[in-house]
Amino acid sequence: MSNILLADGSIAEQPDPAERRVVWILVIGLLISTAFFTVLHHGFPQALNVPSNEGVPYTDYPSMFILDLIPIGLAWLCFHHAWRRLGLYRAMLFLGGSFAFTGLEESMWILLGRYSQEIQVALPFAQEAALGESTQEVSGTYYFTRGFFWFIETPVMACLGWFFVAYSCIYVARLLMPRARILGRAAVGGLLALNLDLWIDPVQTHEALISWVWAEQDPISIFSIPLSNFMGWFLLIFLFALVFERLPNMVKRWGPAKAAAYFYGILLALEIGILLFFVIYGSIAVRLIPEPVNLTIWGI
Numbered sequence: 001m002s003n004i005l006l007a008d009g010s011i012a013e014q015p016d017p018a019e020r021r022v023v024w025i026l027v028i029g030l031l032i033s034t035a036f037f038t039v040l041h042h043g044f045p046q047a048l049n050v051p052s053n054e055g056v057p058y059t060d061y062p063s064m065f066i067l068d069l070i071p072i073g074l075a076w077l078c079f080h081h082a083w084r085r086l087g088l089y090r091a092m093l094f095l096g097g098s099f100a101f102t103g104l105e106e107s108m109w110i111l112l113g114r115y116s117q118e119i120q121v122a123l124p125f126a127q128e129a130a131l132g133e134s135t136q137e138v139s140g141t142y143y144f145t146r147g148f149f150w151f152i153e154t155p156v157m158a159c160l161g162w163f164f165v166a167y168s169c170i171y172v173a174r175l176l177m178p179r180a181r182i183l184g185r186a187a188v189g190g191l192l193a194l195n196l197d198l199w200i201d202p203v204q205t206h207e208a209l210i211s212w213v214w215a216e217q218d219p220i221s222i223f224s225i226p227l228s229n230f231m232g233w234f235l236l237i238f239l240f241a242l243v244f245e246r247l248p249n250m251v252k253r254w255g256p257a258k259a260a261a262y263f264y265g266i267l268l269a270l271e272i273g274i275l276l277f278f279v280i281y282g283s284i285a286v287r288l289i290p291e292p293v294n295l296t297i298w299g300i
Contacts, residue, residue, distance in 0.1 A: 110142065
């Protein structure tokens, strides 16, 4: 394998055997899970009550496959840059972490909305405590319409899109604020991602694309997109950046394998915390704002 030149001009150290094992476990895990959920989504849509995409453009298999190649190419460019700058081990943990972080968060939120009636039957207290009186009161309930490759109920293109947006924003934040504290850089990275999402989502949900569908609007929407979506983008990037910045210290303290386990364990805990936050937010918001408000211009 040829040497990798890092951003500071030094030669990257080749990953040691422990780091290589972690990298291979992540690669194999992502490939197997993607293959499994892709087959499940397309071959057995009834298993997860996948909604019909009838009337949605570009949902034939050739079109979806070609469209997936675009984010795959962009993700490879970002991964190669991360490899040169951070080394293979940290680059792979960033890719695997951001891929799983967004895929799990999106899928949990989608499935929570899709099965909220069943949840209310199984957990009667949830109706008043968090979920509200009906499925539609669960803030941010939505589903994706298009994708050839899938990770649970999230298209791989969305997972990879989150990876290159997260990596780019966090990298630019470091360039803009090289001497800032970690909290400041993470906040700037989150705000950059939020700024991108303010124009990406209205385009992607336009009737010409319909990349995903909101089952119900939030009490507060911006450009017809639920406010909780933009809050989520900021929180996900901000919290992910904070945890990733601590990764080198984790490796020094526990070694590559245990550090990776702690890294993903912290991300999973944050996933659950964010989910609970938005469930509670949705329950409170629908009671305080009975009539939905859409902050928009030009009819968007």
